[in-house]
Amino acid sequence: MTIVLREVTREAAEAILAGERPANVRVADDYPTEFSAGMAQAVGTEGQFHYFVHRREDDVVVGEIGAALVDEEGTVEIGYAVVESQQNRGYATAAVEALVAKLRDASEVRRFVAHAPLERPGSGRVVEKAGFAMVREMDDTDEAGKVLRVKEWELAV
Numbered sequence: 001m002t003i004v005l006r007e008v009t010r011e012a013a014e015a016i017l018a019g020e021r022p023a024n025v026r027v028a029d030d031y032p033t034e035f036s037a038g039m040a041q042a043v044g045t046e047g048q049f050h051y052f053v054h055r056r057e058d059d060v061v062v063g064e065i066g067a068a069l070v071d072e073e074g075t076v077e078i079g080y081a082v083v084e085s086q087q088n089r090g091y092a093t094a095a096v097e098a099l100v101a102k103l104r105d106a107s108e109v110r111r112f113v114a115h116a117p118l119e120r121p122g123s124g125r126v127v128e129k130a131g132f133a134m135v136r137e138m139d140d141t142d143e144a145g146k147v148l149r150v151k152e153w154e155l156a157v
Contacts, residue, residue: 003094005051005065005102012052013043025052027061028083035081038143039064049103053082053095062086065095067103067112074110074157076103080126087122096130104157111157115140115150127153 012022017040021027043050047069052061063082070077078099082092096114103109114132116123124134132153140150 002056002089003062003091003098004054004056004059005095005098006054008039008043008050008052008064010044013040013050016040022061025054025061026059028086030083030085031061033063033081033083035064035066035079039066039079042066042068049099051095051099053080053091055086055091062091063095065092065099067099069108070113074108076109076112078112078114078127092123092126093129096127096132100130100155109157112155114153116153118149118151124151124153127155131155 015022050066053063065080132155
């Protein structure tokens with residue numbers, strides 16, 4: 001595998017929120033990602049999981065991936081981002097596959113979903129390569145309250 005997932009600590013999350021680089025991890029030059037602040041705010045929330053995506057060859061953080069249990073039926077929604085300089089190298093797909101492998105055996109997990117904005121087709125290709133199937137187009141609201149048209153992708157456990 002080209003990447004390793006390591007849990008984001010509370011200390012690392014606080015550094016990210018303060019606009020600093022997390023201690024005790026090496027990060028890519030263009031870190032943080034657009035996902036970093038939102039992920040850092042959610043660290044420690046029950047039912048959520050947050051990981052740094054480390055490039056195996058040199059242990060540099062190239063992104064993050066997270067998951068949240070979003071309903072009583074066992075649906076886990078995932079989100080991920082890789083810094084621009086490291087995109088199109090398979091890191092996001094490897095991270096999705098690693099996260100699914102890590103969480104799929106939890107008794108409460110029944111399916112994984114991901115929402116890929118229509119204007120970012122690469123995000124859909126990532127989850128498609130990881131075995132997800134596109135189930136529908138829908139409106140989704142981002143963290144800023146903006147409504148986006150997305151494709152919903154699903155992987156049953």
